[in-house]
Amino acid sequence: MTTQLSKLILLFISLVTTVTIPPFYQNVVAADLMIHNARIRATPPNAAVAAGYLTIQNMGSNTDRLIGISAPFAMKSEVHEMTMSGDVVQMRKINGGLNIPPNESLTLKPGDRHIMFTKLKEQLKHGEQRSVSLVFERHGEIVVSFKVEDIGRQPQHSESNDSQVEHPDH
Numbered sequence: 001m002t003t004q005l006s007k008l009i010l011l012f013i014s015l016v017t018t019v020t021i022p023p024f025y026q027n028v029v030a031a032d033l034m035i036h037n038a039r040i041r042a043t044p045p046n047a048a049v050a051a052g053y054l055t056i057q058n059m060g061s062n063t064d065r066l067i068g069i070s071a072p073f074a075m076k077s078e079v080h081e082m083t084m085s086g087d088v089v090q091m092r093k094i095n096g097g098l099n100i101p102p103n104e105s106l107t108l109k110p111g112d113r114h115i116m117f118t119k120l121k122e123q124l125k126h127g128e129q130r131s132v133s134l135v136f137e138r139h140g141e142i143v144v145s146f147k148v149e150d151i152g153r154q155p156q157h158s159e160s161n162d163s164q165v166e167h168p169d170h
Helices: 003-020
Strands: 028-030 033-041 049-058 064-070 074-085 088-093 098-100 104-108 114-120 129-136 140-149 164-166
Touching (some): 028 140, 033 129, 049 140, 064 074, 098 104
Parallel strands (some): 088 164
Antiparallel strands (some): 033 049, 049 104, 049 114, 064 098, 074 114
């Protein structure tokens, strides 16, 4: 299948899913990138941090790299990853950005790599839409609307009473 045909098929799929999924889930297509399923966990009042998730598809023929994130509702935004050390879950900032190879996807999800919004300026409430700027090495800045969701349970890394969470940055 040619690259042009692949791009047309993915563009068609993105247009169809934009129409058929709830309006809060915005698919953003910018040149060769498609960003979808962007969401943030709702927070209680005065929370200091929130987690964000999304999927980025690279439909192009060149690798791109997510190199920065900013949000007006947080003083700091960065990508973190979780690892296990014995029975302790550790989170750390990922330095240097994240590659998105050609014709592949990068998914930031609970219990794995995710966006960490820190020093929140305000509560994030279920049903809201929040703008987040993603900065890419090749495609520059892309502003994406994230849906704030009340998942109804604690994030995956907090479910077990047997594990401790170590998150030294905040």
